[in-house]
Amino acid sequence: MSEYVLELKGITKAFPGVRALDQVQFQLKKGEIHALMGENGAGKSTFIKIITGVHLPDEGELYLNGERTEIKSPKDAQKLGIAAIYQHVTCFPDLSVTENIFMGHEKISRRAKRILWNDMHAEAKRLLQELGSNLDPRTKMGALSVAQQQIVEIAKALSMQARIIIMDEPTAALTTRESEELYKITEKLRDQGAAIIFISHRFEDMYRLASKVTVFRDSRYIGTWGVNDIANEDLIVAMVGREITQLFPKRQGEPGEELLRVEGLGKTGYFADISFSLKRGEILGLTGLVGAGRTEVCQAIFGITDYDKGRIFLRGEEIHIKHPWQAMESGIGYLPEDRQKQGLVLDWGIGRNITLSALDQLSSRGWVDEQKEAELAKSLAEKVQVKAQSIFDLASSLSGGNQQKVVVAKLLTAQLDVIILDEPTKGVDVGAKSAIYEMISELAAQGYGIIMVSSEMPEVIGMSDRVIVMREGRVTAALDAATVTQEAILEAAMVSQTIS
Template structure:
């Protein structure tokens, strides 16, 4: 076999109190898509940061083109042909697309060394043609969609002559159509001879794209396999060290009284005419394509977005929540889709994040009762299996799955009767997904009413008693669990009628 573009040999890396990597090896060849999988906390992020020059390994060897190197930092890695497409784009939002493409390496002309804008535009258009994409060169990068920002990062890496492209959860914020476009671009990168290291929790993407897959577990190398030699079930077992016999542990519970009644909710330009009921012991899924208005409805119920039409009832009491604290006082809690921007306060400790919403309840004469707080934090650490060495550890240092558990624990600490979960398993590993699903089933069994917004059809179909489908800010229909199929959900989400036509959102 040819010499690998990138090889990591027997890599070790420790942080205070944590052995992040212990003897991990991986290599990547030209024109190959090599998937890297594992639970949150398995060491994936640490490994790619070592490959990108962010961290230096404690032991082991990095080889580029067969030659040992010691990376002096991310810029050094870039000069050696290694580029990273981060889950959260690293762009300058106020600079134009063209300026972002050439940040740090502007071509110059003339004796005065003036920036050669014409050459920049020509090179940019050449890369765009090669990738089969089109981006407005003069538009500020902050005005691009998530998919366009991904494409901008890829184009920038090619302008820097990257041979190794590391893609970290690249589809987490993309629609299905945008995912298909990205897959096509990855195919063109392979033809060009670029090696792609692909990190994703979505196993269907791994099996659709990868030539080989490497599994990490608890900072250790489990194995590297040709994708044709493993099944999804076998891969999951290697990732979590156990068989996951039931990813969607749904126990039918007889629905109780109406916990939440939503009537005629509207906010012009976002959604209108939203009416539904949510009963005790029910998990109701809300499906729809990106931009359908699902998150906006949830945020209005929780008082984040002001309502202009309609009202809600919680246990028979009518209200129009004007702020989250009013919704919480009524027994509603909302766990947001974007845990990084809306869920966690990264610099604060696990303890502070977990108890943030109930400080008043923990206070005595204006002082926090530390004994009560310690007992509560310990109880939720054990119940949700939050992996943390010390409750004083900054929550931003935890894996994505453990961060999500902290956000869920904060919500449960408010003792809600109605729990709204917006993309509860986005960007977390299969083991943690199964734990979240088991917790949802347990909470429903205890009489909680749960509204779950998800873009993953298997999750919607596997966990919901009923499914509400939205399109363009309107509810298009409702399906019972026993009658719902992927085709029916997608047909409603896309506004398709039984004869293949398109149904207007207003024609419910």
């Protein structure tokens, strides 16, 4: 009997023009949480699809409990006890929790040839309670939060007696509290004997859960280490192939004149008495716990939502913004937190996404000058260093970091002074983070005023000139980034405040 429940040897998979996996190996033990890390494009997604039967490898061998096995389809993987839980939950939103859990393996009475709904509801409730959830199995899936949907996905895996569970970026869209709940569930599954592959860009996930970590880079296997046996710096080098000695780039020069001033901004039930200023060439960090009201303030400044009280001044003059197009015309740009739903048209090419907000500049009498459009898109894509074969590649084909760069490039088609970046490095790997930090620093050096919303304290401290901390819709501290500490930010973020 092999000590490994899953073992891959020399796995290679190629697609037209790209080698997605090149002689990859991996070993997983029963009752183990094994982290898999690497930059976007390292081969992690193809690796998952090999194990779950979506793709067949061109070369290599796969073993389950020491026996060589071929997984030819997702149905094969399901029968073998393999399940995958993804960052973006693939569910049927208009069906109940029970229907989602038992989709494809419903309990059916052979004699009456009907679905045994009561049995399924009872089993769904038992599985959810086993995971510490009190969800009503009759609730529609679409009414649940992302964290609750992931619990349902785990219950679905358990309903199929899955013993190998792959979790792909499950914490990327979760709050700190929701992540901690997921950690507890994952540890419980491990203690019950499940073998778990935990894929994440977040080092805190790895340190909190995993006993081993494997790194892929450029479609190849780099190495496997005990989590406590490799330094964080060495792990970064393994992932990106180079030493990132200066993750947060230093900028020369002092911030200039005031660009933006917000005085007493308020919206009933969301935020109150928000005041701060932003100077030219300055990066202002806006942080706090998730739900503090940071995004709502930024959306009010950009005209996505309205505000009840307060005043906004731009370049010394009061402005009244009721719509995003007014904000753009005034010189304020906004990069939303959810780049895929709010920032990009994924089925369009890179170039068309970049020029979408500048069609009035590129058109005459209703016709777009395609040559001028392509030239503008190409120059801006190069300016923010988008990695792609051409501007005609679909936005959906890009890594998370490069998608983020395309959204920033779209902002640069307008004549802006202020750029609001809401969680600009969310869901991207450490290499992409470094590139985005360089881009933000360069924009500040060019004279843009940057408001950077972030939940990551090292990022806030490393990138900002000043830090504004929010809690429950109010500003609780304004700190100088040169002397600020994570402890000071956390203390300010946890000060009890209520909106009057």
